[in-house]
Amino acid sequence: MAHDRLHLAKRAIRDRLADEQGTLRKHAARRIALVYPSPYHVGMSSLGFQTIYRLLNQQPGWGCERAFLPEDPAAWRDSRLPLCTYESDQPVAHADLIALSVAYELELTGVIELLELAGLAPLARDRPPSSPLVIAGGPLTFSNPLPLGPFVDVVLLGEAEETVRSLLAAAEEESERAALLERLAAQPGIWVPVLHGDRLPPIAQADDALLPAHSQILTPHTELASMFLIEPERGCSRGCTYCVMRRSTNGGMRLVPPGRVLELVPPEARRVGLVGAAVTDHPKLGEILRGLVQSGRKVGISSLRADRLNDEIVGLLAAGGYRAITFASDGASERLRERVERKTRERHLLAATQLAAKHGMIHVKIYQMVGLPEETETDIAELVRFTRELTRISKVVLGVAPFVAKRNTPLDGTPYAGIREIDGKLAALRRGLAGTAEVRPTSARWGWVEYQLAQGGQAAGLAALSAHRAGGSFAAWQRALAEQPTQRALRVVS
């Protein structure tokens, strides 16, 4: 049975490889296994993962191959076959270096699972010095990578385009593990948990000359099927107090000229996704969109700001294939948005919804947070009232997530509102909008787990290991987090 499931999984890998355009196959003296702790369709939608794949393959003497968390980890576990890379079907554990890209807190169990499937001890302290160096990077490192600490040897903090090159240079020159870690710990933007403990060095910022990040591989097997991703800007100049990408984190917004964006789009790419924290704040977005749409391409944008949309931009998005439009409001009321310095106002949301309806979008999706500090029933009632107003213009889908305070933001340390409270507010939203708008909530329970990891230290990582070993249910997480002494202070209302 497990054998059949494994056979299917292997065939899926071969099919995916056959459907890819841009796969790199480099024979080099040293191998890097670039590993994503979620399945293929998620990993291949990550611009950072794709960019680092190309960059690692550009390094002389190094070749990089990918691996992903299997869709059916149990089949791999039962088969006892080691996890292998896609390109050459060689065991991940035989690489010289394993590089993990981690996007958010709940992928930590994926990291543990991957290391186990590769045949490695998940805890760095249990691996012999002869095992491959395990490094991590990715969006999570902008806020709180501490829970990753027990599992990895090195973490590249923030933008890794340059730090990863110095890491490879050091690895070439230093074969002895302890000396290599000492050397890396002395470099900016690199956290070596065994040497630094919980003291995180400042995060790195890559040279603007290395922008923009862009896709290497086109594949039909992602949600953004065969979409070429490119980053016309990096960072955000705004100051929402809950957001890691706010201006103070890594130098604000850095722009790429339209000509540079357009020249990097390969002729075979018929769908182009513009990715970045604040793409609609790019002052020349219209020029970029016109260039893409006039060349007959479909377009997507990762982060629409309601206050930046105008008739031309929404018209170009509709001409470029958009059928629904998504933007964030992030605070239930005008008062709360003001408190968290979110500049979106009701009038912006109204105008954006009217533009969406005018250009034939089938619905608008609005991201919302509940559980912000000082939020009351009156704020939730305002959200219900205003959403009902929007539904007179267009069909509305409300994506609602619990607020989780992140490190490296002004709201760092704010307690989690509590599972009961969040569930109560979600129920009030559903009741108030029944038959009017669709409410798609993120679980309050998993928001609580995310909070523990977002605010926790290395002990939270050890708790993740216990929770994973106990089956990964919410109850397993509760028990595991309660057992970690330094994590107890965070055990707020559950």
Ligand code: SF4
């Ligand atoms: S929430 Fe959006 S607009 Fe606000 S700082 Fe973050 S990326 Fe910028």
